[in-house]
Amino acid sequence: MGLIQQIVFLLVLAIAGYMLYRRISRIRQNILLGKEGKHNDQPSVRSKNMLLVAFGQKKMFKKFIPAFLHLCIYVGFIVINLEVLEFVLAGIFGTHRIFAPTLGSFYTIPINIFEFLAVTVILSCVFFLLRRNVLPIKRFNARELTAWPKLDANIILVVEIILMFAILTMNATDQILQDRPDANYPDTGYLFFSGLFIPLFEGMSTRSLIFVERFAWWFHIIGILGFAIYITYSKHLHIFMAFPQTYYARIAPKGKMDNMPAVTKEVQIMLGAQPENGDDTEAEEVGRFGAKDVNDLDWRDIMGAYACTECGRCTAECPANQTGKKLSPRKIMMDTRDRSEEVGKSLQKGGKGLEDGKSLLDDYIQREEINACTSCNACVEACPININPLAIILQLRRYVAMEEAQSPPAWNAMFSNVENNFAPWKFAPTDRFNWADELADETGGTQKESQE
Amino acid sequence: MADMSAQGQEPEVLFWVGCAGSYDDRYKRVTKAFVKILHKVGVQFAVLGPEETCTGDPARRAGNEFLFQMQAASNIEVLNGYNVKKIVTACPHCFNTIKNEYPELGGNYEVIHHSTFLQQLINEGRIKLQGGGAFNGKKITYHDSCFLGRANNIYEAPREVLEALDADLVEMKRCRTKGFCCGAGGAQMFKDAEAGKKEVNTERTEEALSTGAQTIAVACPFCMTMMSDGVKNKNKEKEVAVKDIAEIIAENEKL
Numbered sequence: 001m002g003l004i005q006q007i008v009f010l011l012v013l014a015i016a017g018y019m020l021y022r023r024i025s026r027i028r029q030n031i032l033l034g035k036e037g038k039h040n041d042q043p044s045v046r047s048k049n050m051l052l053v054a055f056g057q058k059k060m061f062k063k064f065i066p067a068f069l070h071l072c073i074y075v076g077f078i079v080i081n082l083e084v085l086e087f088v089l090a091g092i093f094g095t096h097r098i099f100a101p102t103l104g105s106f107y108t109i110p111i112n113i114f115e116f117l118a119v120t121v122i123l124s125c126v127f128f129l130l131r132r133n134v135l136p137i138k139r140f141n142a143r144e145l146t147a148w149p150k151l152d153a154n155i156i157l158v159v160e161i162i163l164m165f166a167i168l169t170m171n172a173t174d175q176i177l178q179d180r181p182d183a184n185y186p187d188t189g190y191l192f193f194s195g196l197f198i199p200l201f202e203g204m205s206t207r208s209l210i211f212v213e214r215f216a217w218w219f220h221i222i223g224i225l226g227f228a229i230y231i232t233y234s235k236h237l238h239i240f241m242a243f244p245q246t247y248y249a250r251i252a253p254k255g256k257m258d259n260m261p262a263v264t265k266e267v268q269i270m271l272g273a274q275p276e277n278g279d280d281t282e283a284e285e286v287g288r289f290g291a292k293d294v295n296d297l298d299w300r301d302i303m304g305a306y307a308c309t310e311c312g313r314c315t316a317e318c319p320a321n322q323t324g325k326k327l328s329p330r331k332i333m334m335d336t337r338d339r340s341e342e343v344g345k346s347l348q349k350g351g352k353g354l355e356d357g358k359s360l361l362d363d364y365i366q367r368e369e370i371n372a373c374t375s376c377n378a379c380v381e382a383c384p385i386n387i388n389p390l391a392i393i394l395q396l397r398r399y400v401a402m403e404e405a406q407s408p409p410a411w412n413a414m415f416s417n418v419e420n421n422f423a424p425w426k427f428a429p430t431d432r433f434n435w436a437d438e439l440a441d442e443t444g445g446t447q448k449e450s451q452e
Numbered sequence: 453m454a455d456m457s458a459q460g461q462e463p464e465v466l467f468w469v470g471c472a473g474s475y476d477d478r479y480k481r482v483t484k485a486f487v488k489i490l491h492k493v494g495v496q497f498a499v500l501g502p503e504e505t506c507t508g509d510p511a512r513r514a515g516n517e518f519l520f521q522m523q524a525a526s527n528i529e530v531l532n533g534y535n536v537k538k539i540v541t542a543c544p545h546c547f548n549t550i551k552n553e554y555p556e557l558g559g560n561y562e563v564i565h566h567s568t569f570l571q572q573l574i575n576e577g578r579i580k581l582q583g584g585g586a587f588n589g590k591k592i593t594y595h596d597s598c599f600l601g602r603a604n605n606i607y608e609a610p611r612e613v614l615e616a617l618d619a620d621l622v623e624m625k626r627c628r629t630k631g632f633c634c635g636a637g638g639a640q641m642f643k644d645a646e647a648g649k650k651e652v653n654t655e656r657t658e659e660a661l662s663t664g665a666q667t668i669a670v671a672c673p674f675c676m677t678m679m680s681d682g683v684k685n686k687n688k689e690k691e692v693a694v695k696d697i698a699e700i701i702a703e704n705e706k707l
Contacts, residue, residue: 252552253552255602289517290515322632323645325647326647326648375637378630410644414639415514422505423471424471429505433502
């Protein structure tokens with residue numbers, strides 16, 4: 001490989017690196033728009049979750065076929081990257097197949113394994129394309145899956161297929177060139193899958209073959225770098241975000257709602273008790289009760305939105321969604337990400353950011369959606385990477401109830417029942433123990449006394 | 453509880469009845485059934501009676517954190533005042549709130565749902581179920597409560613109780629972690645559902661009926677109401693009964 005190629009390669013690498021760096025910093029800032037929550041307690045539990053759920057794909061295996069095919073792509077992606085290492089070294093030092101002479105005949109084995117994985121990736125992607133676009137699977141046809149999310153999913157699958165074919169083309173032409181005395185290509189041994197493509201190229205001249213081989217090489221490496229930049233704009237970002245997502249995910253029982261210490265303080269003052277932290281002189285910034293926009297959410301919730309793959313397993317399990325209500329947990333996550341992106345873009349351009357007159361609630365997520373949630377945790381259970389759409393829904397409800405007092409009228413009535421009658425229904429508090437009298441009448445005994 | 457305390461006694465367990473168990477005519481029968489079992493077994497227990505108030509669960513889930521914390525603060529004051537250590541309740545919503553949410557506010561108790569409590573009594577041999585009772589060989593399907601199941605990982609206790617009756621336990625397609633909500637959680641009990649194709653409880657009732665079970669077993673007052681309404685809407689209330697697991701045991705034992 002000539003010096004010019006080396007320089008071009010380094011340039012491409014530098015540009016891609018810079019673009020990635022800028023994009024990653026942007027996403028980091030968008031996530032940090034959220035409130036500062038601490039989620040790094042119990043590191044051993046968290047590491048274990050990350051290992052099982054993200055690395056081990058434990059929750060994917062609730063459905064075997066898609067889980068297996070997803071695993072093929074995942075393993076293929078990770079392992080084939082070892083070959084990309086050779087690509088990068090070749091690009092920098094102007095070598096070709098730097099490991100082939102050192103590894104000798106052993107080199108054939110890993111390359112054959114990579115080729116096998118490339119074929120499983122291609123087959124899995126083809127199957128996923130069919131599933132997405134041909135089979136009538138409800139979660140791939142929901143109303144929030146508009147033009148872009150659908151296209152995004154298809155682009156990823158098609159690009160992965162093309163990239164894999166580039167590897168196979170490169171290896172096929174490489175094998176022919178090894179036998180050409182005028183080419184001087186190092187021996188790789190027999191490569192089975194790319195070997196199947198040899199007849200396609202056999203008749204070509206050495207010059208053309210070298211061109212095709214080099215083209216496939218450049219195509220693959222530029223493709224991978226481009227893909228890396230692309231996924232930062234895509235739902236496909238889950239391949240990286242799944243790891244921090246599963247690490248920082250909630251580990252408390254699903255039924256537990258997060259406490260609001262600011263409210264605890266107010267309630268203690270209202271009840272005349274001294275706040276536990278006696279030092280009250282330090283004015284603490286309370287901010288909003290609940291969430292109206294992305295900056296009111298916990299940073300973890302925004303991270304979840306960037307980790308979301310829009311697979312829709314949450315929505316497929318949601319009882320409100322399944323009975324035709326507007327709520328879709330997937331849409332909650334997509335809206336959160338879209339709003340964070342919008343605010344981030346605006347800030348990048350020196351615009352108004354959060355102060356643009358829009359907010360997550362109402363401009364993205366409708367009240368009808370959040371009101372329909374039964375907090376049953378089906379979405380939380382269903383998510384393959386432990387994202388929690390429910391946390392966002394409940395935060396939005398808190399804003400509506402406490403900052404605006406705009407909860408549905410029936411809920412306001414329930415609130416006043418709890419306040420006045422100490423029960424969500426309008427019954428007299430003194431009747432609370434009537435059942436014991438009834439029981440005494442039924443059994444003819446004096447059971448009430450023994451219970452009180 | 454006040455009386456027991458006045459006599460210087462501390463009960464084995466406090467039975468947290470809950471609002472539904474106190475006021476709802478249907479669910480009062482569950483309260484009574486559970487109390488009958490406790491008496492039969494000889495568990496020394498107490499209730500707060502008029503001193504008990506809503507845990508605040510529906511207020512919190514509807515977003516009213518202030519109201520929730522007011523309720524929590526006053527309940528915790530009463531419970532701590534009586535030095536309560538162990539609480540049993542038939543309501544998964546009360547269970548979840550007292551168990552998971554009160555500790556942060558100063559209320560630390562051992563909290564047990566009645567399904568787990570009944571299972572323990574059976575395992576300890578304190579309840580000896582007579583085989584060949586009213587439910588012997590009868591088809592029963594159990595509807596998972598979200599607040600017991602997914603929220604707190606209690607899936608097996610209610611099932612083991614039902615199996616101890618030698619009943620024919622049939623599962624719905626959506627059960628355990630994939631269980632389908634009755635539609636009442638998250639304060640939905642207290643307002644009309646948003647517009648959609650169907651009510652959640654209708655969907656769930658259809659699924660329960662399709663198992664062919666004569667009894668739909670529940671372990672939650674909200675599930676009880678939603679499933680009973682669903683069965684009634686399908687005009688099946690003569691053939692299919694919705695019953696709490698405590699009622700099923702009491703009936704089997706002819707209490």
